[in-house]
Amino acid sequence: MKHVPEDLATFGGTPAFATPRSVGRPNIGDRAALFARLDAALDRAWLSNGGPLAEEFEQRVAAIAGTEFCVATCNATAGLQLALRATGVLGEVIVPSLTFAATAHAVAWLGLTPVFCDVDPLTGALDPEHARSLIGPRTSAILAVHVWGRAAPVPELEELAAEHGLRLFFDAAHAFGCTSAGRPIGGNGDGEVFSFHSTKFVNSFEGGALVTDDPELAARARRMRNFGIARAEQVELIGLNAKLNEAAAAMGLTSLDSMERFIAHNRENYYAYRDGLAGLPGISVLGFDERERNNYQYVILTVDERRAGLDRDTLLAILAAENVHGRAYFSPGCHQMRPYADGTRLPHTERLAAQVLAVPTGIAVSAADAAAIAGIIRVAITQPAAAARAA
């Protein structure tokens, strides 16, 4: 336990952790179950192309998402592209800037134009009123993000999309297992896309899933996922190869088996951070709506330099010296990344991007670890000048 700035590793103290505590360290489920599934796949000699494990994975994901259809993909980026392409989206797509680059890239890679929208200054959720102001003659869709697993304003966006005849999709990469107004995230808009990348709390090494209640979208996406093939040797659409292979599905199923344990663990960590950081000037822990079901996979702090006396990047450096590897997640906003920077200014996104800090959680981080990390932050913030000098 650290009590004074001199205890901090950045001042020459012993790092709080001998081994790293990092954002995005994979949750590993039951290895024996994983190997049994892999063995069965090898015995079947059925390794991809809609194998039984991928099918089972789709059924279980659809059940959790509360949707009729699930099209499992090799990653979420491909899932987003399938959703946009299968619905014939053209021209401009409104996206938040405060997101992982993949959201914007999925749009741009299809030759569409991402139009960056600002967010709510407190929650980071896409601002429907700003989105409204960005709608023009070339707009054909909105791709919102349930950023950090907190639901985007679904009803407002559904209304806006209906009013203007736009397609509406949700990048739900962070929001598997969550609800919005008590309904599972999955069935909103035209379709939603989950990520099962290794860093996600449920993972399939790499993987994703497009979920929807639209039979036509599901059928087209399913074909496009497999080179546009409808039946043997019959190619009906331009497609890509975005299939989920059996090894990935084996991992995904094994991860699903432990999903409740992962959520409970993340929840404990979130409370440990929240309690440990309570009342600290300039540090806020982004809350969860406890009326909803949350996956608690991202614990997000904001660091207000004026009140904390330290900026986010200094705090990241102080933590790194303790072997605690947080992330400036997401910073910068996509609109300020080189491929997209055109002088657009989004004040709320830019302020949040400068302040947000994701702290480590997941199975590799215990609640005691989270409390200790909060303790480090407390020492750094209580003596900010000394800590800043040292960093």
Ligand SMILES: Cc1ncc(COP(=O)(O)O)c(C=O)c1O
């Ligand atoms: C918001 C968001 N969208 C999309 C993706 C892309 O997911 P994938 O790596 O499965 O393609 C990520 C990945 O972390 C993400 O955070």
